[in-house]
Amino acid sequence: MADETIETLSAETLHFPPSAAFTAQANARADVYDAPFEEFWESNGRERVTWFEPFTELYRWELPHAEWYLGGKLNVAYNCVDRHVEAGLGSRVAFHWEGEPEDETRAITYADLQRDVVRMANALRKIGVGKGTAVAIYMGMVPELAMAILACSRLGAPFTVVFGGFAADSLSDRMNDMGCEVLVTQDEAWRRGKPVPLKVVADEAMQAVPGVRAALVVRRTGNAVPMTDGRDHWYHDLDVSDDPASCPCEPMDSEDLLFVMYTSGTTAKPKGIAHTTAGYLVGVATTHSLIFDLKAESDVYWCAADIGWITGHSYIVFGPLCNGATSVIYEGTPDYPNYERWWEIVERYGVSILYTAPTAIRAHIKWGPEHVGKHDISSLRLLGSVGEPINPAAWMWYHKHIGGERCPIVDTWWQTETGMILLTSLPGVTTAKPGCATRPFPGVFAAVLNEEGERVEHGSGYLVLERPWPAMTRGIFGDDARFQETYWKKFPGYYFAGDGARIDEDGDFWLLGRVDDVMNVSGHRLSTIEIESALVDHPRVAEAAVCGRSDALTGEAIVAYVTLKGNEGPSVEMLEELRNHVAVRIGAFAKPANIVFTPELPKTRSGKIMRRLLRDVAENRAIGDTTTLADSGVVLELASRAAESLTDE
Numbered sequence: 001m002a003d004e005t006i007e008t009l010s011a012e013t014l015h016f017p018p019s020a021a022f023t024a025q026a027n028a029r030a031d032v033y034d035a036p037f038e039e040f041w042e043s044n045g046r047e048r049v050t051w052f053e054p055f056t057e058l059y060r061w062e063l064p065h066a067e068w069y070l071g072g073k074l075n076v077a078y079n080c081v082d083r084h085v086e087a088g089l090g091s092r093v094a095f096h097w098e099g100e101p102e103d104e105t106r107a108i109t110y111a112d113l114q115r116d117v118v119r120m121a122n123a124l125r126k127i128g129v130g131k132g133t134a135v136a137i138y139m140g141m142v143p144e145l146a147m148a149i150l151a152c153s154r155l156g157a158p159f160t161v162v163f164g165g166f167a168a169d170s171l172s173d174r175m176n177d178m179g180c181e182v183l184v185t186q187d188e189a190w191r192r193g194k195p196v197p198l199k200v201v202a203d204e205a206m207q208a209v210p211g212v213r214a215a216l217v218v219r220r221t222g223n224a225v226p227m228t229d230g231r232d233h234w235y236h237d238l239d240v241s242d243d244p245a246s247c248p249c250e251p252m253d254s255e256d257l258l259f260v261m262y263t264s265g266t267t268a269k270p271k272g273i274a275h276t277t278a279g280y281l282v283g284v285a286t287t288h289s290l291i292f293d294l295k296a297e298s299d300v301y302w303c304a305a306d307i308g309w310i311t312g313h314s315y316i317v318f319g320p321l322c323n324g325a326t327s328v329i330y331e332g333t334p335d336y337p338n339y340e341r342w343w344e345i346v347e348r349y350g351v352s353i354l355y356t357a358p359t360a361i362r363a364h365i366k367w368g369p370e371h372v373g374k375h376d377i378s379s380l381r382l383l384g385s386v387g388e389p390i391n392p393a394a395w396m397w398y399h400k401h402i403g404g405e406r407c408p409i410v411d412t413w414w415q416t417e418t419g420m421i422l423l424t425s426l427p428g429v430t431t432a433k434p435g436c437a438t439r440p441f442p443g444v445f446a447a448v449l450n451e452e453g454e455r456v457e458h459g460s461g462y463l464v465l466e467r468p469w470p471a472m473t474r475g476i477f478g479d480d481a482r483f484q485e486t487y488w489k490k491f492p493g494y495y496f497a498g499d500g501a502r503i504d505e506d507g508d509f510w511l512l513g514r515v516d517d518v519m520n521v522s523g524h525r526l527s528t529i530e531i532e533s534a535l536v537d538h539p540r541v542a543e544a545a546v547c548g549r550s551d552a553l554t555g556e557a558i559v560a561y562v563t564l565k566g567n568e569g570p571s572v573e574m575l576e577e578l579r580n581h582v583a584v585r586i587g588a589f590a591k592p593a594n595i596v597f598t599p600e601l602p603k604t605r606s607g608k609i610m611r612r613l614l615r616d617v618a619e620n621r622a623i624g625d626t627t628t629l630a631d632s633g634v635v636l637e638l639a640s641r642a643a644e645s646l647t648d649e
């Protein structure tokens with residue numbers, strides 16, 4: 001522990017300038033920061049995307065609503081697939097897909113992808129999907145997930161991908177909110193050698209979605225699953241054409257809705273973050289090329305996220321495919337069948353660019369460097385990190401054991417709402433500092449404000465964006481009032497990200513974590529209130545309060561304080577029942593790590609739960625100011641209970 005602390009302290013003062021060799025070949029040159037805002041986005045918009053009709057106006061900003069590339073017509077699937085085939089790149093591999101069972105792999109070329117996307121689009125058309133039909137996609141990491149996304153894009157059908165770890169209620173809530181008429185799912189998914197019943201969960205969800213008309217089911221494990229006549233269709237049973245001429249790419253308006261991605265906010269109801277067509281595509285393609293230094297002819301790129309989250313949308317599907325990249329998609333977890341799996345994949349495909357999250361790096365640290373040591377990973381030339389601030393010790397391990405002390409590391413800050421990376425180093429240009437996201441991307445204007453809304457030149461405060469950027473969300477689906485309230489009210493005229501940040505003496509940005517009631521568990525955003533609602537929904541629970549505590553592996557871990565009805569005492573059975581209840585309501589990844597049973601919660605005289613104190617207790621810290629508490633004895637009692645709290649660890 002002492003060693004780690006020392007390493008952390010010294011790493012914070014370490015600087016890693018780019019090597020001359022990397023700089024000489026880098027996509028981004030130092031002068032990329034000099035381009036004026038409008039020129040930068042104008043030229044990237046023209047050059048990175050093929051337009052059916054060119055845009056006539058770069059952007060329009062009627063605060064807080066921005067529109068980009070007005071007047072243009074394009075199709076995202078055409079840009080990601082067809083145009084590469086037309087350019088003679090049909091035989092280039094788009095995806096090396098690696099199934100969880102080790103003998104299942106597929107190399108999908110751009111020509112294959114075109115046929116498969118057309119087939120999927122025709123299947124969707126056959127079951128009633130057309131331009132404007134909202135589609136939900138609930139799948140594991142199979143190639144058909146990317147194909148379903150692209151098929152919807154081809155047809156102009158807005159979609160929402162619901163991560164395969166979500167429970168039935170979460171799926172039906174999202175489908176109802178977006179008005180989804182069709183669901184694409186699969187029989188089952190593989191997870192650590194066991195089948196996960198996606199279709200069964202999807203069936204339960206669809207019972208609560210009156211507007212759903214049809215489901216398209218992809219066969220993955222081949223085990224029998226229930227099918228409802230007239231509603232459910234096996235994908236492989238539909239006799240449809242894969243000839244591109246049979247299903248032309250729908251010309252879409254720049255500002256047509258592309259997809260909605262639900263993410264947790266500070267209330268129990270997730271926010272449907274809306275992204276539109278042109279600005280999103282230009283934003284992800286530009287950032288993907290410059291930040292990951294993509295050389296489409298030679299690189300093998302692997303973003304080890306799940307397509308069910310925004311990282312996978314922007315940097316597995318849309319950015320890389322728009323840029324004609326060769327990528328890896330891996331179906332399983334990093335620890336199956338053993339801790340070497342990732343490094344086996346890097347070696348097998350010659351992965352040159354790896355993009356992952358600090359929580360995954362910390363898991364590999366825990367497992368030990370001997371596993372990666374058994375593989376030749378010298379093909380790697382660039383590493384990326386996303387999801388939470390990367391602790392300097394993890395950065396140093398990543399640099400040494402994965403990067404061989406030669407690969408630049410890009411620490412990329414962004415959000416579901418921002419659509420694309422906004423703060424990051426540029427490899428070959430920026431001097432990296434472990435734990436520091438460094439600078440706004442070219443064409444992005446970020447600042448730190450104090451409580452009074454004044455700019456902080458050097459020091460800490462709230463991270464805001466000053467100007468619009470192409471991939472920014474166009475709003476919360478169906479709830480403009482919440483959009484204005486959440487992001488634009490605290491500092492009028494600025495987008496407020498919900499994160500704290502510090503600007504150092506060099507002008508570099510360090511992220512300090514969320515400043516609201518949002519937790520970050522393994523790089524996944526979860527709201528305290530969402531989990532409280534799930535707990536209170538259990539018949540034996542009278543009251544619940546949830547907060548995060550720091551965790552060496554997951555960044556934050558969820559701690560729940562629960563008062564049972566009739567002052568029932570704590571029991572291991574109740575602990576398991578409540579954790580499972582959260583899994584059934586939201587998904588297994590939202591299960592609290594600890595539950596503290598308590599007859600009373602610390603509240604102000606007006607009845608507001610004091611989360612700050614709960615966090616102090618959860619972190620074993622000295623308890624802060626309790627003078628506003630209605631009953632200050634509660635918190636002491638709580639601290640002693642927490643010390644003996646029940647946990648699954």
Ligand code: WT7
Pocket residue numbers: 263310311385386387388389390411412413414415416417437497498499511513514520523524525
């Ligand atoms: C929140 C967004 C979009 C990527 C996946 C998460 C935190 C993300 C970093 C980073 C420090 C980071 C922020 C942000 N975050 N990347 N490099 N350094 N913090 O997407 O679920 O929308 O969460 O993740 O707190 O607000 P998300």
